[in-house]
Amino acid sequence: MKPDTEYKQAGTISYDTIAMKFSEESASLISDETIRQVLAEEKIRFDNAALLQIPACKVVGNNTLRHCKDLLRQKQPFPFLYSVLCFLAEVSILMLLYGTAMAAYGKLAAGKGGFFAPFSFLYGMVLSAGIAGYHILSQKQLYKALSIPFTGKSPSEQEKRERLGYLKKNRAICLFLVLLLTALAAGAVYILNLSSRYTIGVHTCFFAYAACMVLFGIHNVIYNSHIISFFTVGILLIARRPAEETSAAAGHYLNLCRRQLLSLSHKSMEDCQDNPKLMDKLDASIHARMATGRIYDILALFILAVLDITCILKMRSLATPALLLFFAVSMLLTALLVTAFLSANYILKHTVTIK
Numbered sequence: 001m002k003p004d005t006e007y008k009q010a011g012t013i014s015y016d017t018i019a020m021k022f023s024e025e026s027a028s029l030i031s032d033e034t035i036r037q038v039l040a041e042e043k044i045r046f047d048n049a050a051l052l053q054i055p056a057c058k059v060v061g062n063n064t065l066r067h068c069k070d071l072l073r074q075k076q077p078f079p080f081l082y083s084v085l086c087f088l089a090e091v092s093i094l095m096l097l098y099g100t101a102m103a104a105y106g107k108l109a110a111g112k113g114g115f116f117a118p119f120s121f122l123y124g125m126v127l128s129a130g131i132a133g134y135h136i137l138s139q140k141q142l143y144k145a146l147s148i149p150f151t152g153k154s155p156s157e158q159e160k161r162e163r164l165g166y167l168k169k170n171r172a173i174c175l176f177l178v179l180l181l182t183a184l185a186a187g188a189v190y191i192l193n194l195s196s197r198y199t200i201g202v203h204t205c206f207f208a209y210a211a212c213m214v215l216f217g218i219h220n221v222i223y224n225s226h227i228i229s230f231f232t233v234g235i236l237l238i239a240r241r242p243a244e245e246t247s248a249a250a251g252h253y254l255n256l257c258r259r260q261l262l263s264l265s266h267k268s269m270e271d272c273q274d275n276p277k278l279m280d281k282l283d284a285s286i287h288a289r290m291a292t293g294r295i296y297d298i299l300a301l302f303i304l305a306v307l308d309i310t311c312i313l314k315m316r317s318l319a320t321p322a323l324l325l326f327f328a329v330s331m332l333l334t335a336l337l338v339t340a341f342l343s344a345n346y347i348l349k350h351t352v353t354i355k
Helices: 003-010 015-026 032-051 056-060 064-073 079-112 121-146 157-191 202-224 227-238 243-264 276-315 321-349
Strands: none
Touching: 015 032, 015 064, 015 243, 032 056, 032 121, 056 064, 056 121, 064 079, 079 121, 079 202, 121 157, 202 227, 227 243, 227 321, 243 276, 243 321, 276 321
């Protein structure tokens, strides 16, 4: 057995693991051709990592689920938005840790003259952004370098050393740029005396962290639950489009849901062609999901209706900008829930008939 093969098999993370998890997660979200393309590129990365004796855990960032999600989001619309949310999430986590530590040390040092009092959270924000930025940039550079295949199946030691040197050079450049930008940002905070003008507490760090997690959760729901196809059914009903068009949209959504459920059992739509019971079981699962969602929609619509009526009554005597903004958000949520209710109600009634 070759040393490279021994090294590759010694790791707990393998290409087969990534391929299986990625195929399961993306089966109903992107095309089969795109899945094969991504897995082919991933195979090159793992092969190159084995040749260069780079641990597989570094390739996936010690998190296989996050790595599979990264691969999937890059093939879905607006991948830049996902990168920004990842950056904000990492910064918010680091800021929460930094804020908690500073608050604790500040309280302990208060009896000694408050030694840590002059330090602003802005410096921690700059430091957190630098750490998160370096982590994301270095990982992307590693992906890019490992994606370049070697010229032959058995590259020479010279080629391996050159590739490792290329990796180290890119890592050093990323570190230098991040340190430079971090130093410039910290210097700007110091020169402009922003630390005394803008101060935030640990509670603000917590709210920022919670907001980032909510945004990340909303993004995952939108990209993982076929929500666009789901809302399309309700929009077509509101627009009073022909029944055939609405039925086709509902059928498309059902097929996406079926593929997603089948992928969890390592099956495909071909397995349902000669197995009507399996198709009925899938439709029953979707039917139960729609029934539960419709109940939640009704409860949420009742609450929002009360809020809308309250806002309208309040605006008759006091129409402040804050109240108008709250009313606009409430009406937007009401419209979304009405659309969701119509979609769920239509799919619920046609779960058995639409194939």
